[in-house]
Amino acid sequence: MKKVYIDPGHNYSGADTGAAGFGLKEQDVTVLVAQKLKPMLKKSGFDVKMSREAITDVVATGLSASLSGRAEAANSWDADIFISIHCNAANTKAYGCETYCVSTTGNAGRLARCVQDHLPAETGRYDRGVKTANFAVLTRTSMPAILVETAFIDNFDDNKFLASDAGREKLAAAIYKGVCDYYGIKYDTESEDELMSREYEELKAKNESQDKIIGEIGIDIESSKSDINGIKERLKRYDYVDENMPSWAVPTITKLVTKGYLKGDESGKLNLTEDQLRLYTVNDRAGLYGE
Numbered sequence: 001m002k003k004v005y006i007d008p009g010h011n012y013s014g015a016d017t018g019a020a021g022f023g024l025k026e027q028d029v030t031v032l033v034a035q036k037l038k039p040m041l042k043k044s045g046f047d048v049k050m051s052r053e054a055i056t057d058v059v060a061t062g063l064s065a066s067l068s069g070r071a072e073a074a075n076s077w078d079a080d081i082f083i084s085i086h087c088n089a090a091n092t093k094a095y096g097c098e099t100y101c102v103s104t105t106g107n108a109g110r111l112a113r114c115v116q117d118h119l120p121a122e123t124g125r126y127d128r129g130v131k132t133a134n135f136a137v138l139t140r141t142s143m144p145a146i147l148v149e150t151a152f153i154d155n156f157d158d159n160k161f162l163a164s165d166a167g168r169e170k171l172a173a174a175i176y177k178g179v180c181d182y183y184g185i186k187y188d189t190e191s192e193d194e195l196m197s198r199e200y201e202e203l204k205a206k207n208e209s210q211d212k213i214i215g216e217i218g219i220d221i222e223s224s225k226s227d228i229n230g231i232k233e234r235l236k237r238y239d240y241v242d243e244n245m246p247s248w249a250v251p252t253i254t255k256l257v258t259k260g261y262l263k264g265d266e267s268g269k270l271n272l273t274e275d276q277l278r279l280y281t282v283n284d285r286a287g288l289y290g291e
């Protein structure tokens with residue numbers, strides 16, 4: 001399993017804080033990009049360690065200790081490659097992405113080219129190419145090391161890109177693909193859109209099956225309700241010829257009471273069921289009780 005050490009540049013506070021532009025801080029952007037890059041690499045089977053996992057993390061308070069701390073951590077972990085993530089800043093006019101290495105020959109140079117090959121295409125940022133520099137994190141690390149300047153934080157357009165979650169996702173994807181190319185392995189990516197439409201489909205299917213269950217329960221409830229109402233009707237007793245009695249039964253029951261065929265109990269209650277009302281009414285219509 002290849003070990004990738006990701007170094008989100010700078011610190012939350014202290015001597016080694018980064019550049020800033022339009023209220024956005026480099027030290028925050030670097031972590032946010034790294035947080036997206038890490039799971040991509042892990043999904044492809046890479047072992048990943050980061051110098052800062054959270055925005056509030058501080059590697060060391062002094063500048064020198066902060067820079068050497070990152071390199072030493074990667075060295076002692078015996079990382080296979082080292083990737084430092086930064087944002088550029090200049091005069092507000094400069095824009096684009098570039099990747100640094102100590103030398104363009106050798107593996108660091110090859111890694112830098114692999115990553116830089118994807119950056120402009122993936123992010124739509126201007127291609128400033130692969131460059132060399134003796135940055136401390138590049139010279140003090142004992143494995144192929146690169147430093148990615150994602151975009152210019154003090155440039156309006158680049159800043160907007162860095163400030164967006166979608167932009168940072170694209171930066172992470174570009175670096176991820178570069179690492180995959182460096183190792184000659186296939187990308188295992190799912191674009192944000194693909195991911196969202198898959199999640200949407202899954203959610204939709206779940207909702208539909210829940211709706212179906214709820215619908216079935218609903219039907220059951222309705223039929224139970226009518227069953228209960230039927231039972232209630234059957235249990236209902238009609239004691240008097242009044243507005244509670246079904247109007248179709250009134251003439252017959254009135255006749256039976258008047259003729260003395262039907263008598264109530266001591267308190268005068270007839271205590272008739274609906275079935276009895278029906279039976280008497282049918283018999284009456286058949287002429288059984290006379291005129």
Ligand SMILES: [Zn+2]
Nearest residue numbers: 009018086087
């Ligand atoms: Zn920086």
